[in-house]
Amino acid sequence: MLNRNPEKLTLWLVLLGALSFAPTLFFYLTGEEGIYTITSMEMWHSQNWLQQIMYGADNGRPPLVNWLIMPLANLIGWQHVAIATRTVSVAATLGMAGWLYWLGRRLFADKSFALFAALAALSLADLLLYRGWLSYTDPVFAFFTFGAMATLWIAALERHKGWLLVSVLLVSCAMLSKAFTAYIFYGTVGLVLLWQRPARSFLLSPTALFILALALAVPFAWFTSLPHAGGHSAGMLSEIVQKISIQDGAGYLARLVTYPLETAIWLSPTVLLAVYLWWRKRLMLPETRPDVFRTGLFIAALSVAPYWLSPQGGIRYLLPVYPLVALVGARIIWRAGESGRTLALRWFASIIAFKFVFALILFPYYQSHYRGENYAQAAQTIVERTQGFPLYINDSRSIGLSITGYIDAGRLPQAPLVHPPAGWDDGFVLSPVPDERAGRVAETYKLAGDEIYLLCRGSACGDAPVDK
Incomplete structure (x- = not known):
């Protein structure tokens, strides 16, 4: 032949x-595919066509x-x-x-x-x-x-x-x-x-x-x-x-x-x-x-x-x-x-x-058993856990990018996640570290060897445990 x-x-x-x-x-x-999903959603939402925006800031x-x-x-x-x-x-x-x-x-x-x-x-x-x-x-x-x-x-x-x-x-x-x-x-x-x-x-x-x-x-x-x-x-x-x-x-x-x-x-x-x-x-x-x-x-x-x-x-x-x-x-x-x-x-x-x-x-087996599908599932869990409160992001690692990408895609035309503003006093923030200065640990998500922390402030904390 x-x-x-x-x-x-x-x-x-x-x-x-x-x-x-x-x-x-x-x-x-x-990997870091979330960068282009996130920036595209933020540019579209803000109608900013000249600057690539990520987490509310110019990504350069x-x-x-x-x-x-x-x-x-x-x-x-x-x-x-x-x-x-x-x-x-x-x-x-x-x-x-x-x-x-x-x-x-x-x-x-x-x-x-x-x-x-x-x-x-x-x-x-x-x-x-x-x-x-x-x-x-x-x-x-x-x-x-x-x-x-x-x-x-x-x-x-x-x-x-x-x-x-x-x-x-x-x-x-x-x-x-x-x-x-x-x-x-x-x-x-x-x-x-x-x-x-x-x-x-x-x-x-x-x-x-x-x-x-x-x-x-x-x-x-x-x-x-x-x-x-x-x-x-x-x-x-x-x-x-x-x-x-x-x-x-x-x-x-x-x-x-x-x-x-x-x-x-x-x-x-x-x-x-x-x-x-x-x-x-x-x-x-x-x-x-x-x-x-x-x-x-x-x-x-x-x-x-x-x-x-x-x-x-x-x-x-x-x-x-x-x-x-x-x-x-x-x-x-x-x-x-x-x-x-x-x-x-x-x-x-x-x-x-x-x-x-x-x-x-x-x-597909790798993504369903190790890394990939669990990011999408974690994003859904976080949305449900933070319902009714402001949610921010402070994690630029691949895990944070993937989870944020899924959250943003599910909430448009609502505003995508951004960095927490100075002096914020109520709500949640996704963080790569359990920083008490940034907020109290409400949840800890362990995903394929990585960890991401959901921190809270104000009434959003409720009876949140110190760790999970």
Whole structure:
């Protein structure tokens, strides 16, 4: 079957890979997913479209992801806001694979290879099993950032001003999704292309320079529209500086050694297969576009290098360059001929099959028996326990974010939970610690190794026990 119609099988695997994300839409909140459910609800409730608001205060993050979530959540109902946030993440992940298919066709003029590269990207373990559906900002940031990188590359190759303008719009959206690092990825592509004379003559032309300068217009407009613009930009810059500061010399040296292997594992089976086939000298076919392959390899390597050399930062920061890594790896596998592609398709099929087991059985079991469902149940218990009194939140840990997300979703159009105001004298507050100065302990909720305390003041305490 693999040998008879590999292109048809590749298409089916792409469709199955996309379908495997459907069950993830209905998972309980996990990790810090509550950030985007909470901030979207608070922005919608307060009608504040420019500042990402969490617990009643400016969260200091760009709001584009919230702009995508809010209309969808309002359409399907705010009680399903978690589904809305996951839908945005999954759509961005599939869109990223779509960008790679488009880029592969433009670069190599081969529809079969472009589809194979898209499958290679979609099958990356970290993307398929976790990052691709998790409702953090990373998938949306990666969609816009990689789209900007791809369109800049094509604009330079085809000397196309329209695609150059699209790339500027996309990188601006990427910045409004997360951080200034979008410009680092974008600039890396430009730096590599400037070494090529035809691309350099186009990118340094007056019209192209003017279009590229427009990349500053969107962030400038956003920052200047904020009441405390300096605080936002300084906060985003300080995060970058913090990640390049060495705090543990021995740990940093260990990271330099282990990071490449960890990254290769998370980006497999594509990366490990490509390394295996190259190492065993099974590349039988010559590269038809060696210049394009080298460019992709250099861009990917230079994009990964800062995160490898940085003392801090996880694999998720590489998400915008995942498709490029997949493109390079897929090209190596493609040159191994029919046997290499058949081997790869078997691995891709296997990890997609495992994804269905993970999404339909393993992760739901984890959430029902350890962490996930109990957060939703605790939220309902807290609502019932605090009925008739003001309820506040003072916990930014994942447990507090998840519980607050469920409470807020259940009480809209009532106001979402916020930090307790100064001098509050009656009601409840959810706290990570049993602080007597903040209130008397009314209840203690123990959830999967974590604890969250319901503190009370005034008449809300009643006959509350000291602990439970």
